[in-house]
Amino acid sequence: MNYLEFEKPLAEIEGKAEELRALARQNEEMDVEKEAAALDRKAADLLKDLYKDLSAWRKCQVARHPDRPHCKDYIDALFTEYTPLAGDRNFADDHAVMGGLARLDDRPVMVIGHEKGNDTKSRIERNFGMARPEGYRKAIRLMEMADKFNIPVITLVDTPGAFPGKGAEERGQSEAIARSTQKCLEIGVPLISVIIGEGGSGGAVAFATANKVAMLEHSVYSVISPEGCASILWKDAEKMREAAEALRLTAQDLQKLGVIDRIIKEPLGGAQRDSKTAIDNVGQTITALLAELSEQDRTALIQNRRKKFLQMGTKGLAA
Amino acid sequence: MNWITNYVRPTINSLFSRRDVPENLWTKCDECGTMLFHRELSDNLNVCTNCGHHMAITPRARFHSLFDGGIFTEVAVPAPLADPLHFRDQKKYPDRMKAALKSTGEAEAMLVAEGEMGRTPIVAAAQDFSFMGGSMGMYVGNAIIAAAERAVALGRPLILFSAAGGARMQEGILSLMQMPRTTVAVEMLKEAGLPYIVVLTHPTTGGVTASYAMLGDVHIAEPNALICFAGPRVIEQTIREKLPEGFQRAEYLLDHGMLDRVTPRTEMRDELITITRMLMGLTPAVKGDLPAPQDAPAVEPPPADAP
Ligand SMILES: [Zn+2]
Numbered sequence: 001m002n003y004l005e006f007e008k009p010l011a012e013i014e015g016k017a018e019e020l021r022a023l024a025r026q027n028e029e030m031d032v033e034k035e036a037a038a039l040d041r042k043a044a045d046l047l048k049d050l051y052k053d054l055s056a057w058r059k060c061q062v063a064r065h066p067d068r069p070h071c072k073d074y075i076d077a078l079f080t081e082y083t084p085l086a087g088d089r090n091f092a093d094d095h096a097v098m099g100g101l102a103r104l105d106d107r108p109v110m111v112i113g114h115e116k117g118n119d120t121k122s123r124i125e126r127n128f129g130m131a132r133p134e135g136y137r138k139a140i141r142l143m144e145m146a147d148k149f150n151i152p153v154i155t156l157v158d159t160p161g162a163f164p165g166k167g168a169e170e171r172g173q174s175e176a177i178a179r180s181t182q183k184c185l186e187i188g189v190p191l192i193s194v195i196i197g198e199g200g201s202g203g204a205v206a207f208a209t210a211n212k213v214a215m216l217e218h219s220v221y222s223v224i225s226p227e228g229c230a231s232i233l234w235k236d237a238e239k240m241r242e243a244a245e246a247l248r249l250t251a252q253d254l255q256k257l258g259v260i261d262r263i264i265k266e267p268l269g270g271a272q273r274d275s276k277t278a279i280d281n282v283g284q285t286i287t288a289l290l291a292e293l294s295e296q297d298r299t300a301l302i303q304n305r306r307k308k309f310l311q312m313g314t315k316g317l318a319a
Numbered sequence: 320m321n322w323i324t325n326y327v328r329p330t331i332n333s334l335f336s337r338r339d340v341p342e343n344l345w346t347k348c349d350e351c352g353t354m355l356f357h358r359e360l361s362d363n364l365n366v367c368t369n370c371g372h373h374m375a376i377t378p379r380a381r382f383h384s385l386f387d388g389g390i391f392t393e394v395a396v397p398a399p400l401a402d403p404l405h406f407r408d409q410k411k412y413p414d415r416m417k418a419a420l421k422s423t424g425e426a427e428a429m430l431v432a433e434g435e436m437g438r439t440p441i442v443a444a445a446q447d448f449s450f451m452g453g454s455m456g457m458y459v460g461n462a463i464i465a466a467a468e469r470a471v472a473l474g475r476p477l478i479l480f481s482a483a484g485g486a487r488m489q490e491g492i493l494s495l496m497q498m499p500r501t502t503v504a505v506e507m508l509k510e511a512g513l514p515y516i517v518v519l520t521h522p523t524t525g526g527v528t529a530s531y532a533m534l535g536d537v538h539i540a541e542p543n544a545l546i547c548f549a550g551p552r553v554i555e556q557t558i559r560e561k562l563p564e565g566f567q568r569a570e571y572l573l574d575h576g577m578l579d580r581v582t583p584r585t586e587m588r589d590e591l592i593t594i595t596r597m598l599m600g601l602t603p604a605v606k607g608d609l610p611a612p613q614d615a616p617a618v619e620p621p622p623a624d625a626p
Contacts, residue, residue, distance in 0.1 A: 162529075164549030164557050169567060170575050174528035174548040181502050182534060201486075202498060202529040202548070209499040223486045223495040223526070233408035233488060247491045248404050257403070259492050306503045310464065313457055313493040316403035 002272075004061045007050065013043040047269045054218060056244035056253075060226055062218040063197045064160075067272035069279055070129075071098050071113035071156045074196065077276075078283040079104055079111060085142060087134075091171060094135030096127045096163070099142045104154070105287060110146035112139050112207060113156030116197070129198075130163035133176035136206050140176075140183045147187040152293070154286055155193045155207040160225065162203035177206045184209035185306060188298030192289050194264070194282055195219045195251075196271075211305050212289045214262040215251035216278065218270050221260070222249035248317075256317050262289070348372055364584045373521060373541050373584055377423075378430035378445035381480060385443060385588055388611030391434035394442065396427070396465045399457030404491045412489040419451045428453045428483070429462035433469060435612050436478075437592035437604045442470040445480040448522070453483035455527050456490040460497035463531055467504035476514035476595045481532040485525020498530040505534045514598040518587065519546050519569070519578070537594055538578045539587070540569035546577070 003011040017039035020032040054062065062068070075082050079102035086093040099112040116129035139155075146153045162173055184191060184207070193210035199221030208221075215221060224232075226244035231237040254260045264278075264285050271278035296304065345354045350372035360367075364384055365374040383389040406412040420426065428450040433442045444466040446453045453459075463479070470477040486494035508515045517535030519528075521544035529548050540546060547567040555562060565571045569581045582590050592604045 162548065164553045166554060166558060166560075166562060166566070169547055169549065169554065172533075172575070172577050174546075175533040175577060177529040177548070178498075178502070178531075178533040181499055181530060182505065185499065185502055185506055201495060202526050205495060205498045205526075206529075209502070221492060223491055224488055229408075229488050235409075243408070246404070246406050246408060247488070249492065254492055257492060259496060306506070309496065309499045310503055312496050312500065313403060313490075314400065316400045317405075 002065065002067050004058075004065065006058055006061070010043055010046050010050065013039055013046065017043065051269055055241070056220075056247070056250050057226060057241040059218050059250050060198075060220050060240075060244055062270045062272070063220045065270060065272040066118070067275075068197055069271055069275040070118060071115040071158055071196070072118075073275060074156055074279055074282060075102065075111055075113070077279045078286070079109070080106075082111070085145075086138070088137035088141060090134070090137060092132075092134045094127075094132050094138060095125050096129055096131040096159075097135035097138055099138055101151070104283075104290070107290075108149075108151050109290075110142050110151050110153045111156070112142055112153065113196075114159040114203075114207070116158060127163055129159045130161060131159065131203060132163050132165065132168040133171045133173050136162075136176035136180040139207060140180050143180075143183045143187050143191075147189055150189055152190040152192070152290055153187065154290075155191070155210065157193060157195045157199050157204045157208050157221075158197035159200045159203045160198055161200035162206075177202045180206035181209050185309075186302065188302055190290060190293035190296070190301060191305065192286055192293070194286065195221050195260075196282065200225065209305070209309065211293055211301060211308070212262065213260045214264055214282075214285050214289065215254065215260050216264050216271060216282065217251055217266040219251060220244075220249045221251075221254055222247050253317075258312060258315060346374075349374070366584050371542065371583065373543065375448055375482075375521070376584070377449065378425075378447050378480070381445050382430065382432050382434075382443060385436055385478075385591075386432070386434040387436065387438065390611040391432040391443075394431040394433055394465055394469045396429070396431060396458065396462045399461055402489075403457065403493055404489070406489040406491065408489075415451065415489065423447065423450045425450055427458040427462070428456075429459045431462050431466045431469070433473065433475070436588065437596070438612070439592055439596055439599070439601065439604070440473065440475045441478055441595060442466050442473065442475050443478045443480070446482045446527075448482040448484075448520075451487065452485075453481075453527075454485065454487035454494070455483055455497045455501075456487035456494045457497070459483075459487075460500040463501045464504045467507045470513055471507050471511045474511070474513065476516065476599060477508055478516045478518065478591055478595070479531065479535070480518045480520055481523040481527055482520045483523060483525070483527040485527055495526065498526050501531040502534065505531055514595055516591065516594065518591075520544050522546070524548070524550055533577070536598070537580075539580045539582050539590065540572065540578050541584055541587070542569055542581055544569045546572050 017036045020036045024030045024032045082102040084100040098115045102111050114129040115126050117123035117126035191210040193208040193213045195215040226240040227237050230239035230243040251263045264281050267274035267277040348367040351370035353369040365376045402412045428447045431444045516537045519540040523546045572578045
């Protein structure tokens with residue numbers, strides 16, 4: 001279990017309970033269960049308290065939690081017959097972006113998402129979920145295929161942002177992102193996007209220009225990272241707490257602004273404490289949204305998607 | 320220069336006097352250090368007459384040279400909600416807006432106009448880097464949508480001059496949402512079969528490059544313009560190596576296939592006329608500094624709060 005900085009008091013209590021139980025396992029005469037159970041209750045209360053009203057900066061930390069379920073976990077658990085389709089037919093296959101055909105309750109879908117990796121090796125292979133142009137161009141190719149065969153598209157967004165690298169720039173990172181957003185607006189099939197962790201700037205928009213956008217309760221979606229914003233506007237990267245607050249990047253604020261359509265509940269203590277529940281909740285939401293959108297024909301799907309974005313932001317926080 | 324330079328321009332120049340005529344009659348070129356007389360510099364569209372360095376130019380000054388006789392009509396942009404997030408960093412967002420308004424004399428970071436360019440009817444939009452770094456917020460999004468809608472209504476091409484440091488952070492996610500919103504505007508032009516030409520000027524970066532600035536039918540950049548998604552400093556910090564000379568500059572992007580052309584500002588108008596007339600199926604161009612069209616629209620632009 002990895003604890004976040006603000007969870008330290010919790011780590012102490014849970015650690016103590018664990019220690020007691022370990023002692024009792026070594027010494028059969030000891031009866032620690034009563035004491036340990038009291039610690040468990042204390043820990044449960046504290047957990048509830050900590051997560052009752054998470055600040056924007058704490059949400060950023062939870063959204064980036066290494067134990068949080070990632071794209072691959074969702075794909076493995078929610079879909080059957082997942083068949084990865086690789087490459088942009090141009091330069092390379094970007095491992096920061098997963099994508100392929102799969103079935104959701106037997107229905108064929110195209111699933112596309114950023115994958116961050118879950119250990120040092122896979123994190124490097126996945127480039128920490130930061131896609132290069134090839135990742136966006138693979139997504140464009142898969143969206144086109146889905147459109148051609150009338151298959152709904154589901155995107156899972158979890159990226160700190162598009163990769164800021166030399167090669168990525170030379171191969172047209174901007175153009176790739178712009179074209180991916182454009183493709184999202186052109187396809188005549190349902191497009192559902194779920195922000196499962198970090199929705200980092202343009203790298204997220206390129207997948208999330210969707211008919212319906214849902215967000216996990218503690219995920220974040222922002223134009224810039226709080227650290228980046230703080231260093232530019234406050235001239236001090238340490239002001240990330242203030243920046244996170246000001247940017248209104250939480251699912252709750254984004255729903256008020258009319259930018260997202262739905263918030264998906266996370267288990268107490270965040271998705272990282274109970275991946276299965278979080279994944280199940282995401283699955284139920286996708287199924288429900290897909291059912292809603294299935295009533296619309298191609299033209300309606302395209303027109304409604306555009307209208308939604310054209311109207312976005314006109315009401316501010318009162319939306 | 321022909322008669323129109325002396326006849327029409329001086330009267331129009333009065334409109335720009337506050338911004339374009341500095342107290343100091345001389346401007347030093349940041350590139351070669353030459354002292355340039357302001358009149359000579361503005362006649363050369365803020366391009367150094369010694370070394371060809373392209374300095375910033377305001378949307379109004381650009382339109383003045385772009386449209387026949389310097390005549391254009393502003394296209395009204397629906398005003399967005401002010402300060403939608405109640406954003407405050409070291410300063411309040413409305414205070415930053417007030418300061419930008421005061422220093423530029425403009426309402427926001429984009430100007431949209433319609434008129435004729437070499438007798439070719441067009442709609443044009445130009446981003447104003449001097450207004451909060453040209454940053455893309457709700458207003459810029461609304462301006463691009465208004466420009467596209469106007470172009471579609473009139474059946475004209477849209478020429479967009481980009482210049483921005485990226486998205487306007489003070490509008491948070493709503494600035495990010497201008498990426499899809501402006502892309503919808505590009506789709507309107509595409510479906511109407513109308514040319515969309517992007518002129519990328521220094522600098523065009525971040526979310527602006529990653530949306531409407533890279534979706535043109537034709538991409539033309541001004542020489543040496545910085546055009547990128549991630550800025551060179553961010554990249555150097557990430558990859559920890561020195562970047563090559565000219566990295567992310569217009570000529571570099573041309574070499575890497577991201578642009579159609581790199582064209583000096585002083586030749587831009589003729590080139591735009593040539594290209595748009597061919598794309599619109601019109602006869603070859605009448606070039607040069609033309610007088611205003613006969614049915615000239617009002618010289619005075621409508622007030623900023625006009626409907
Ligand atoms: Zn010079």
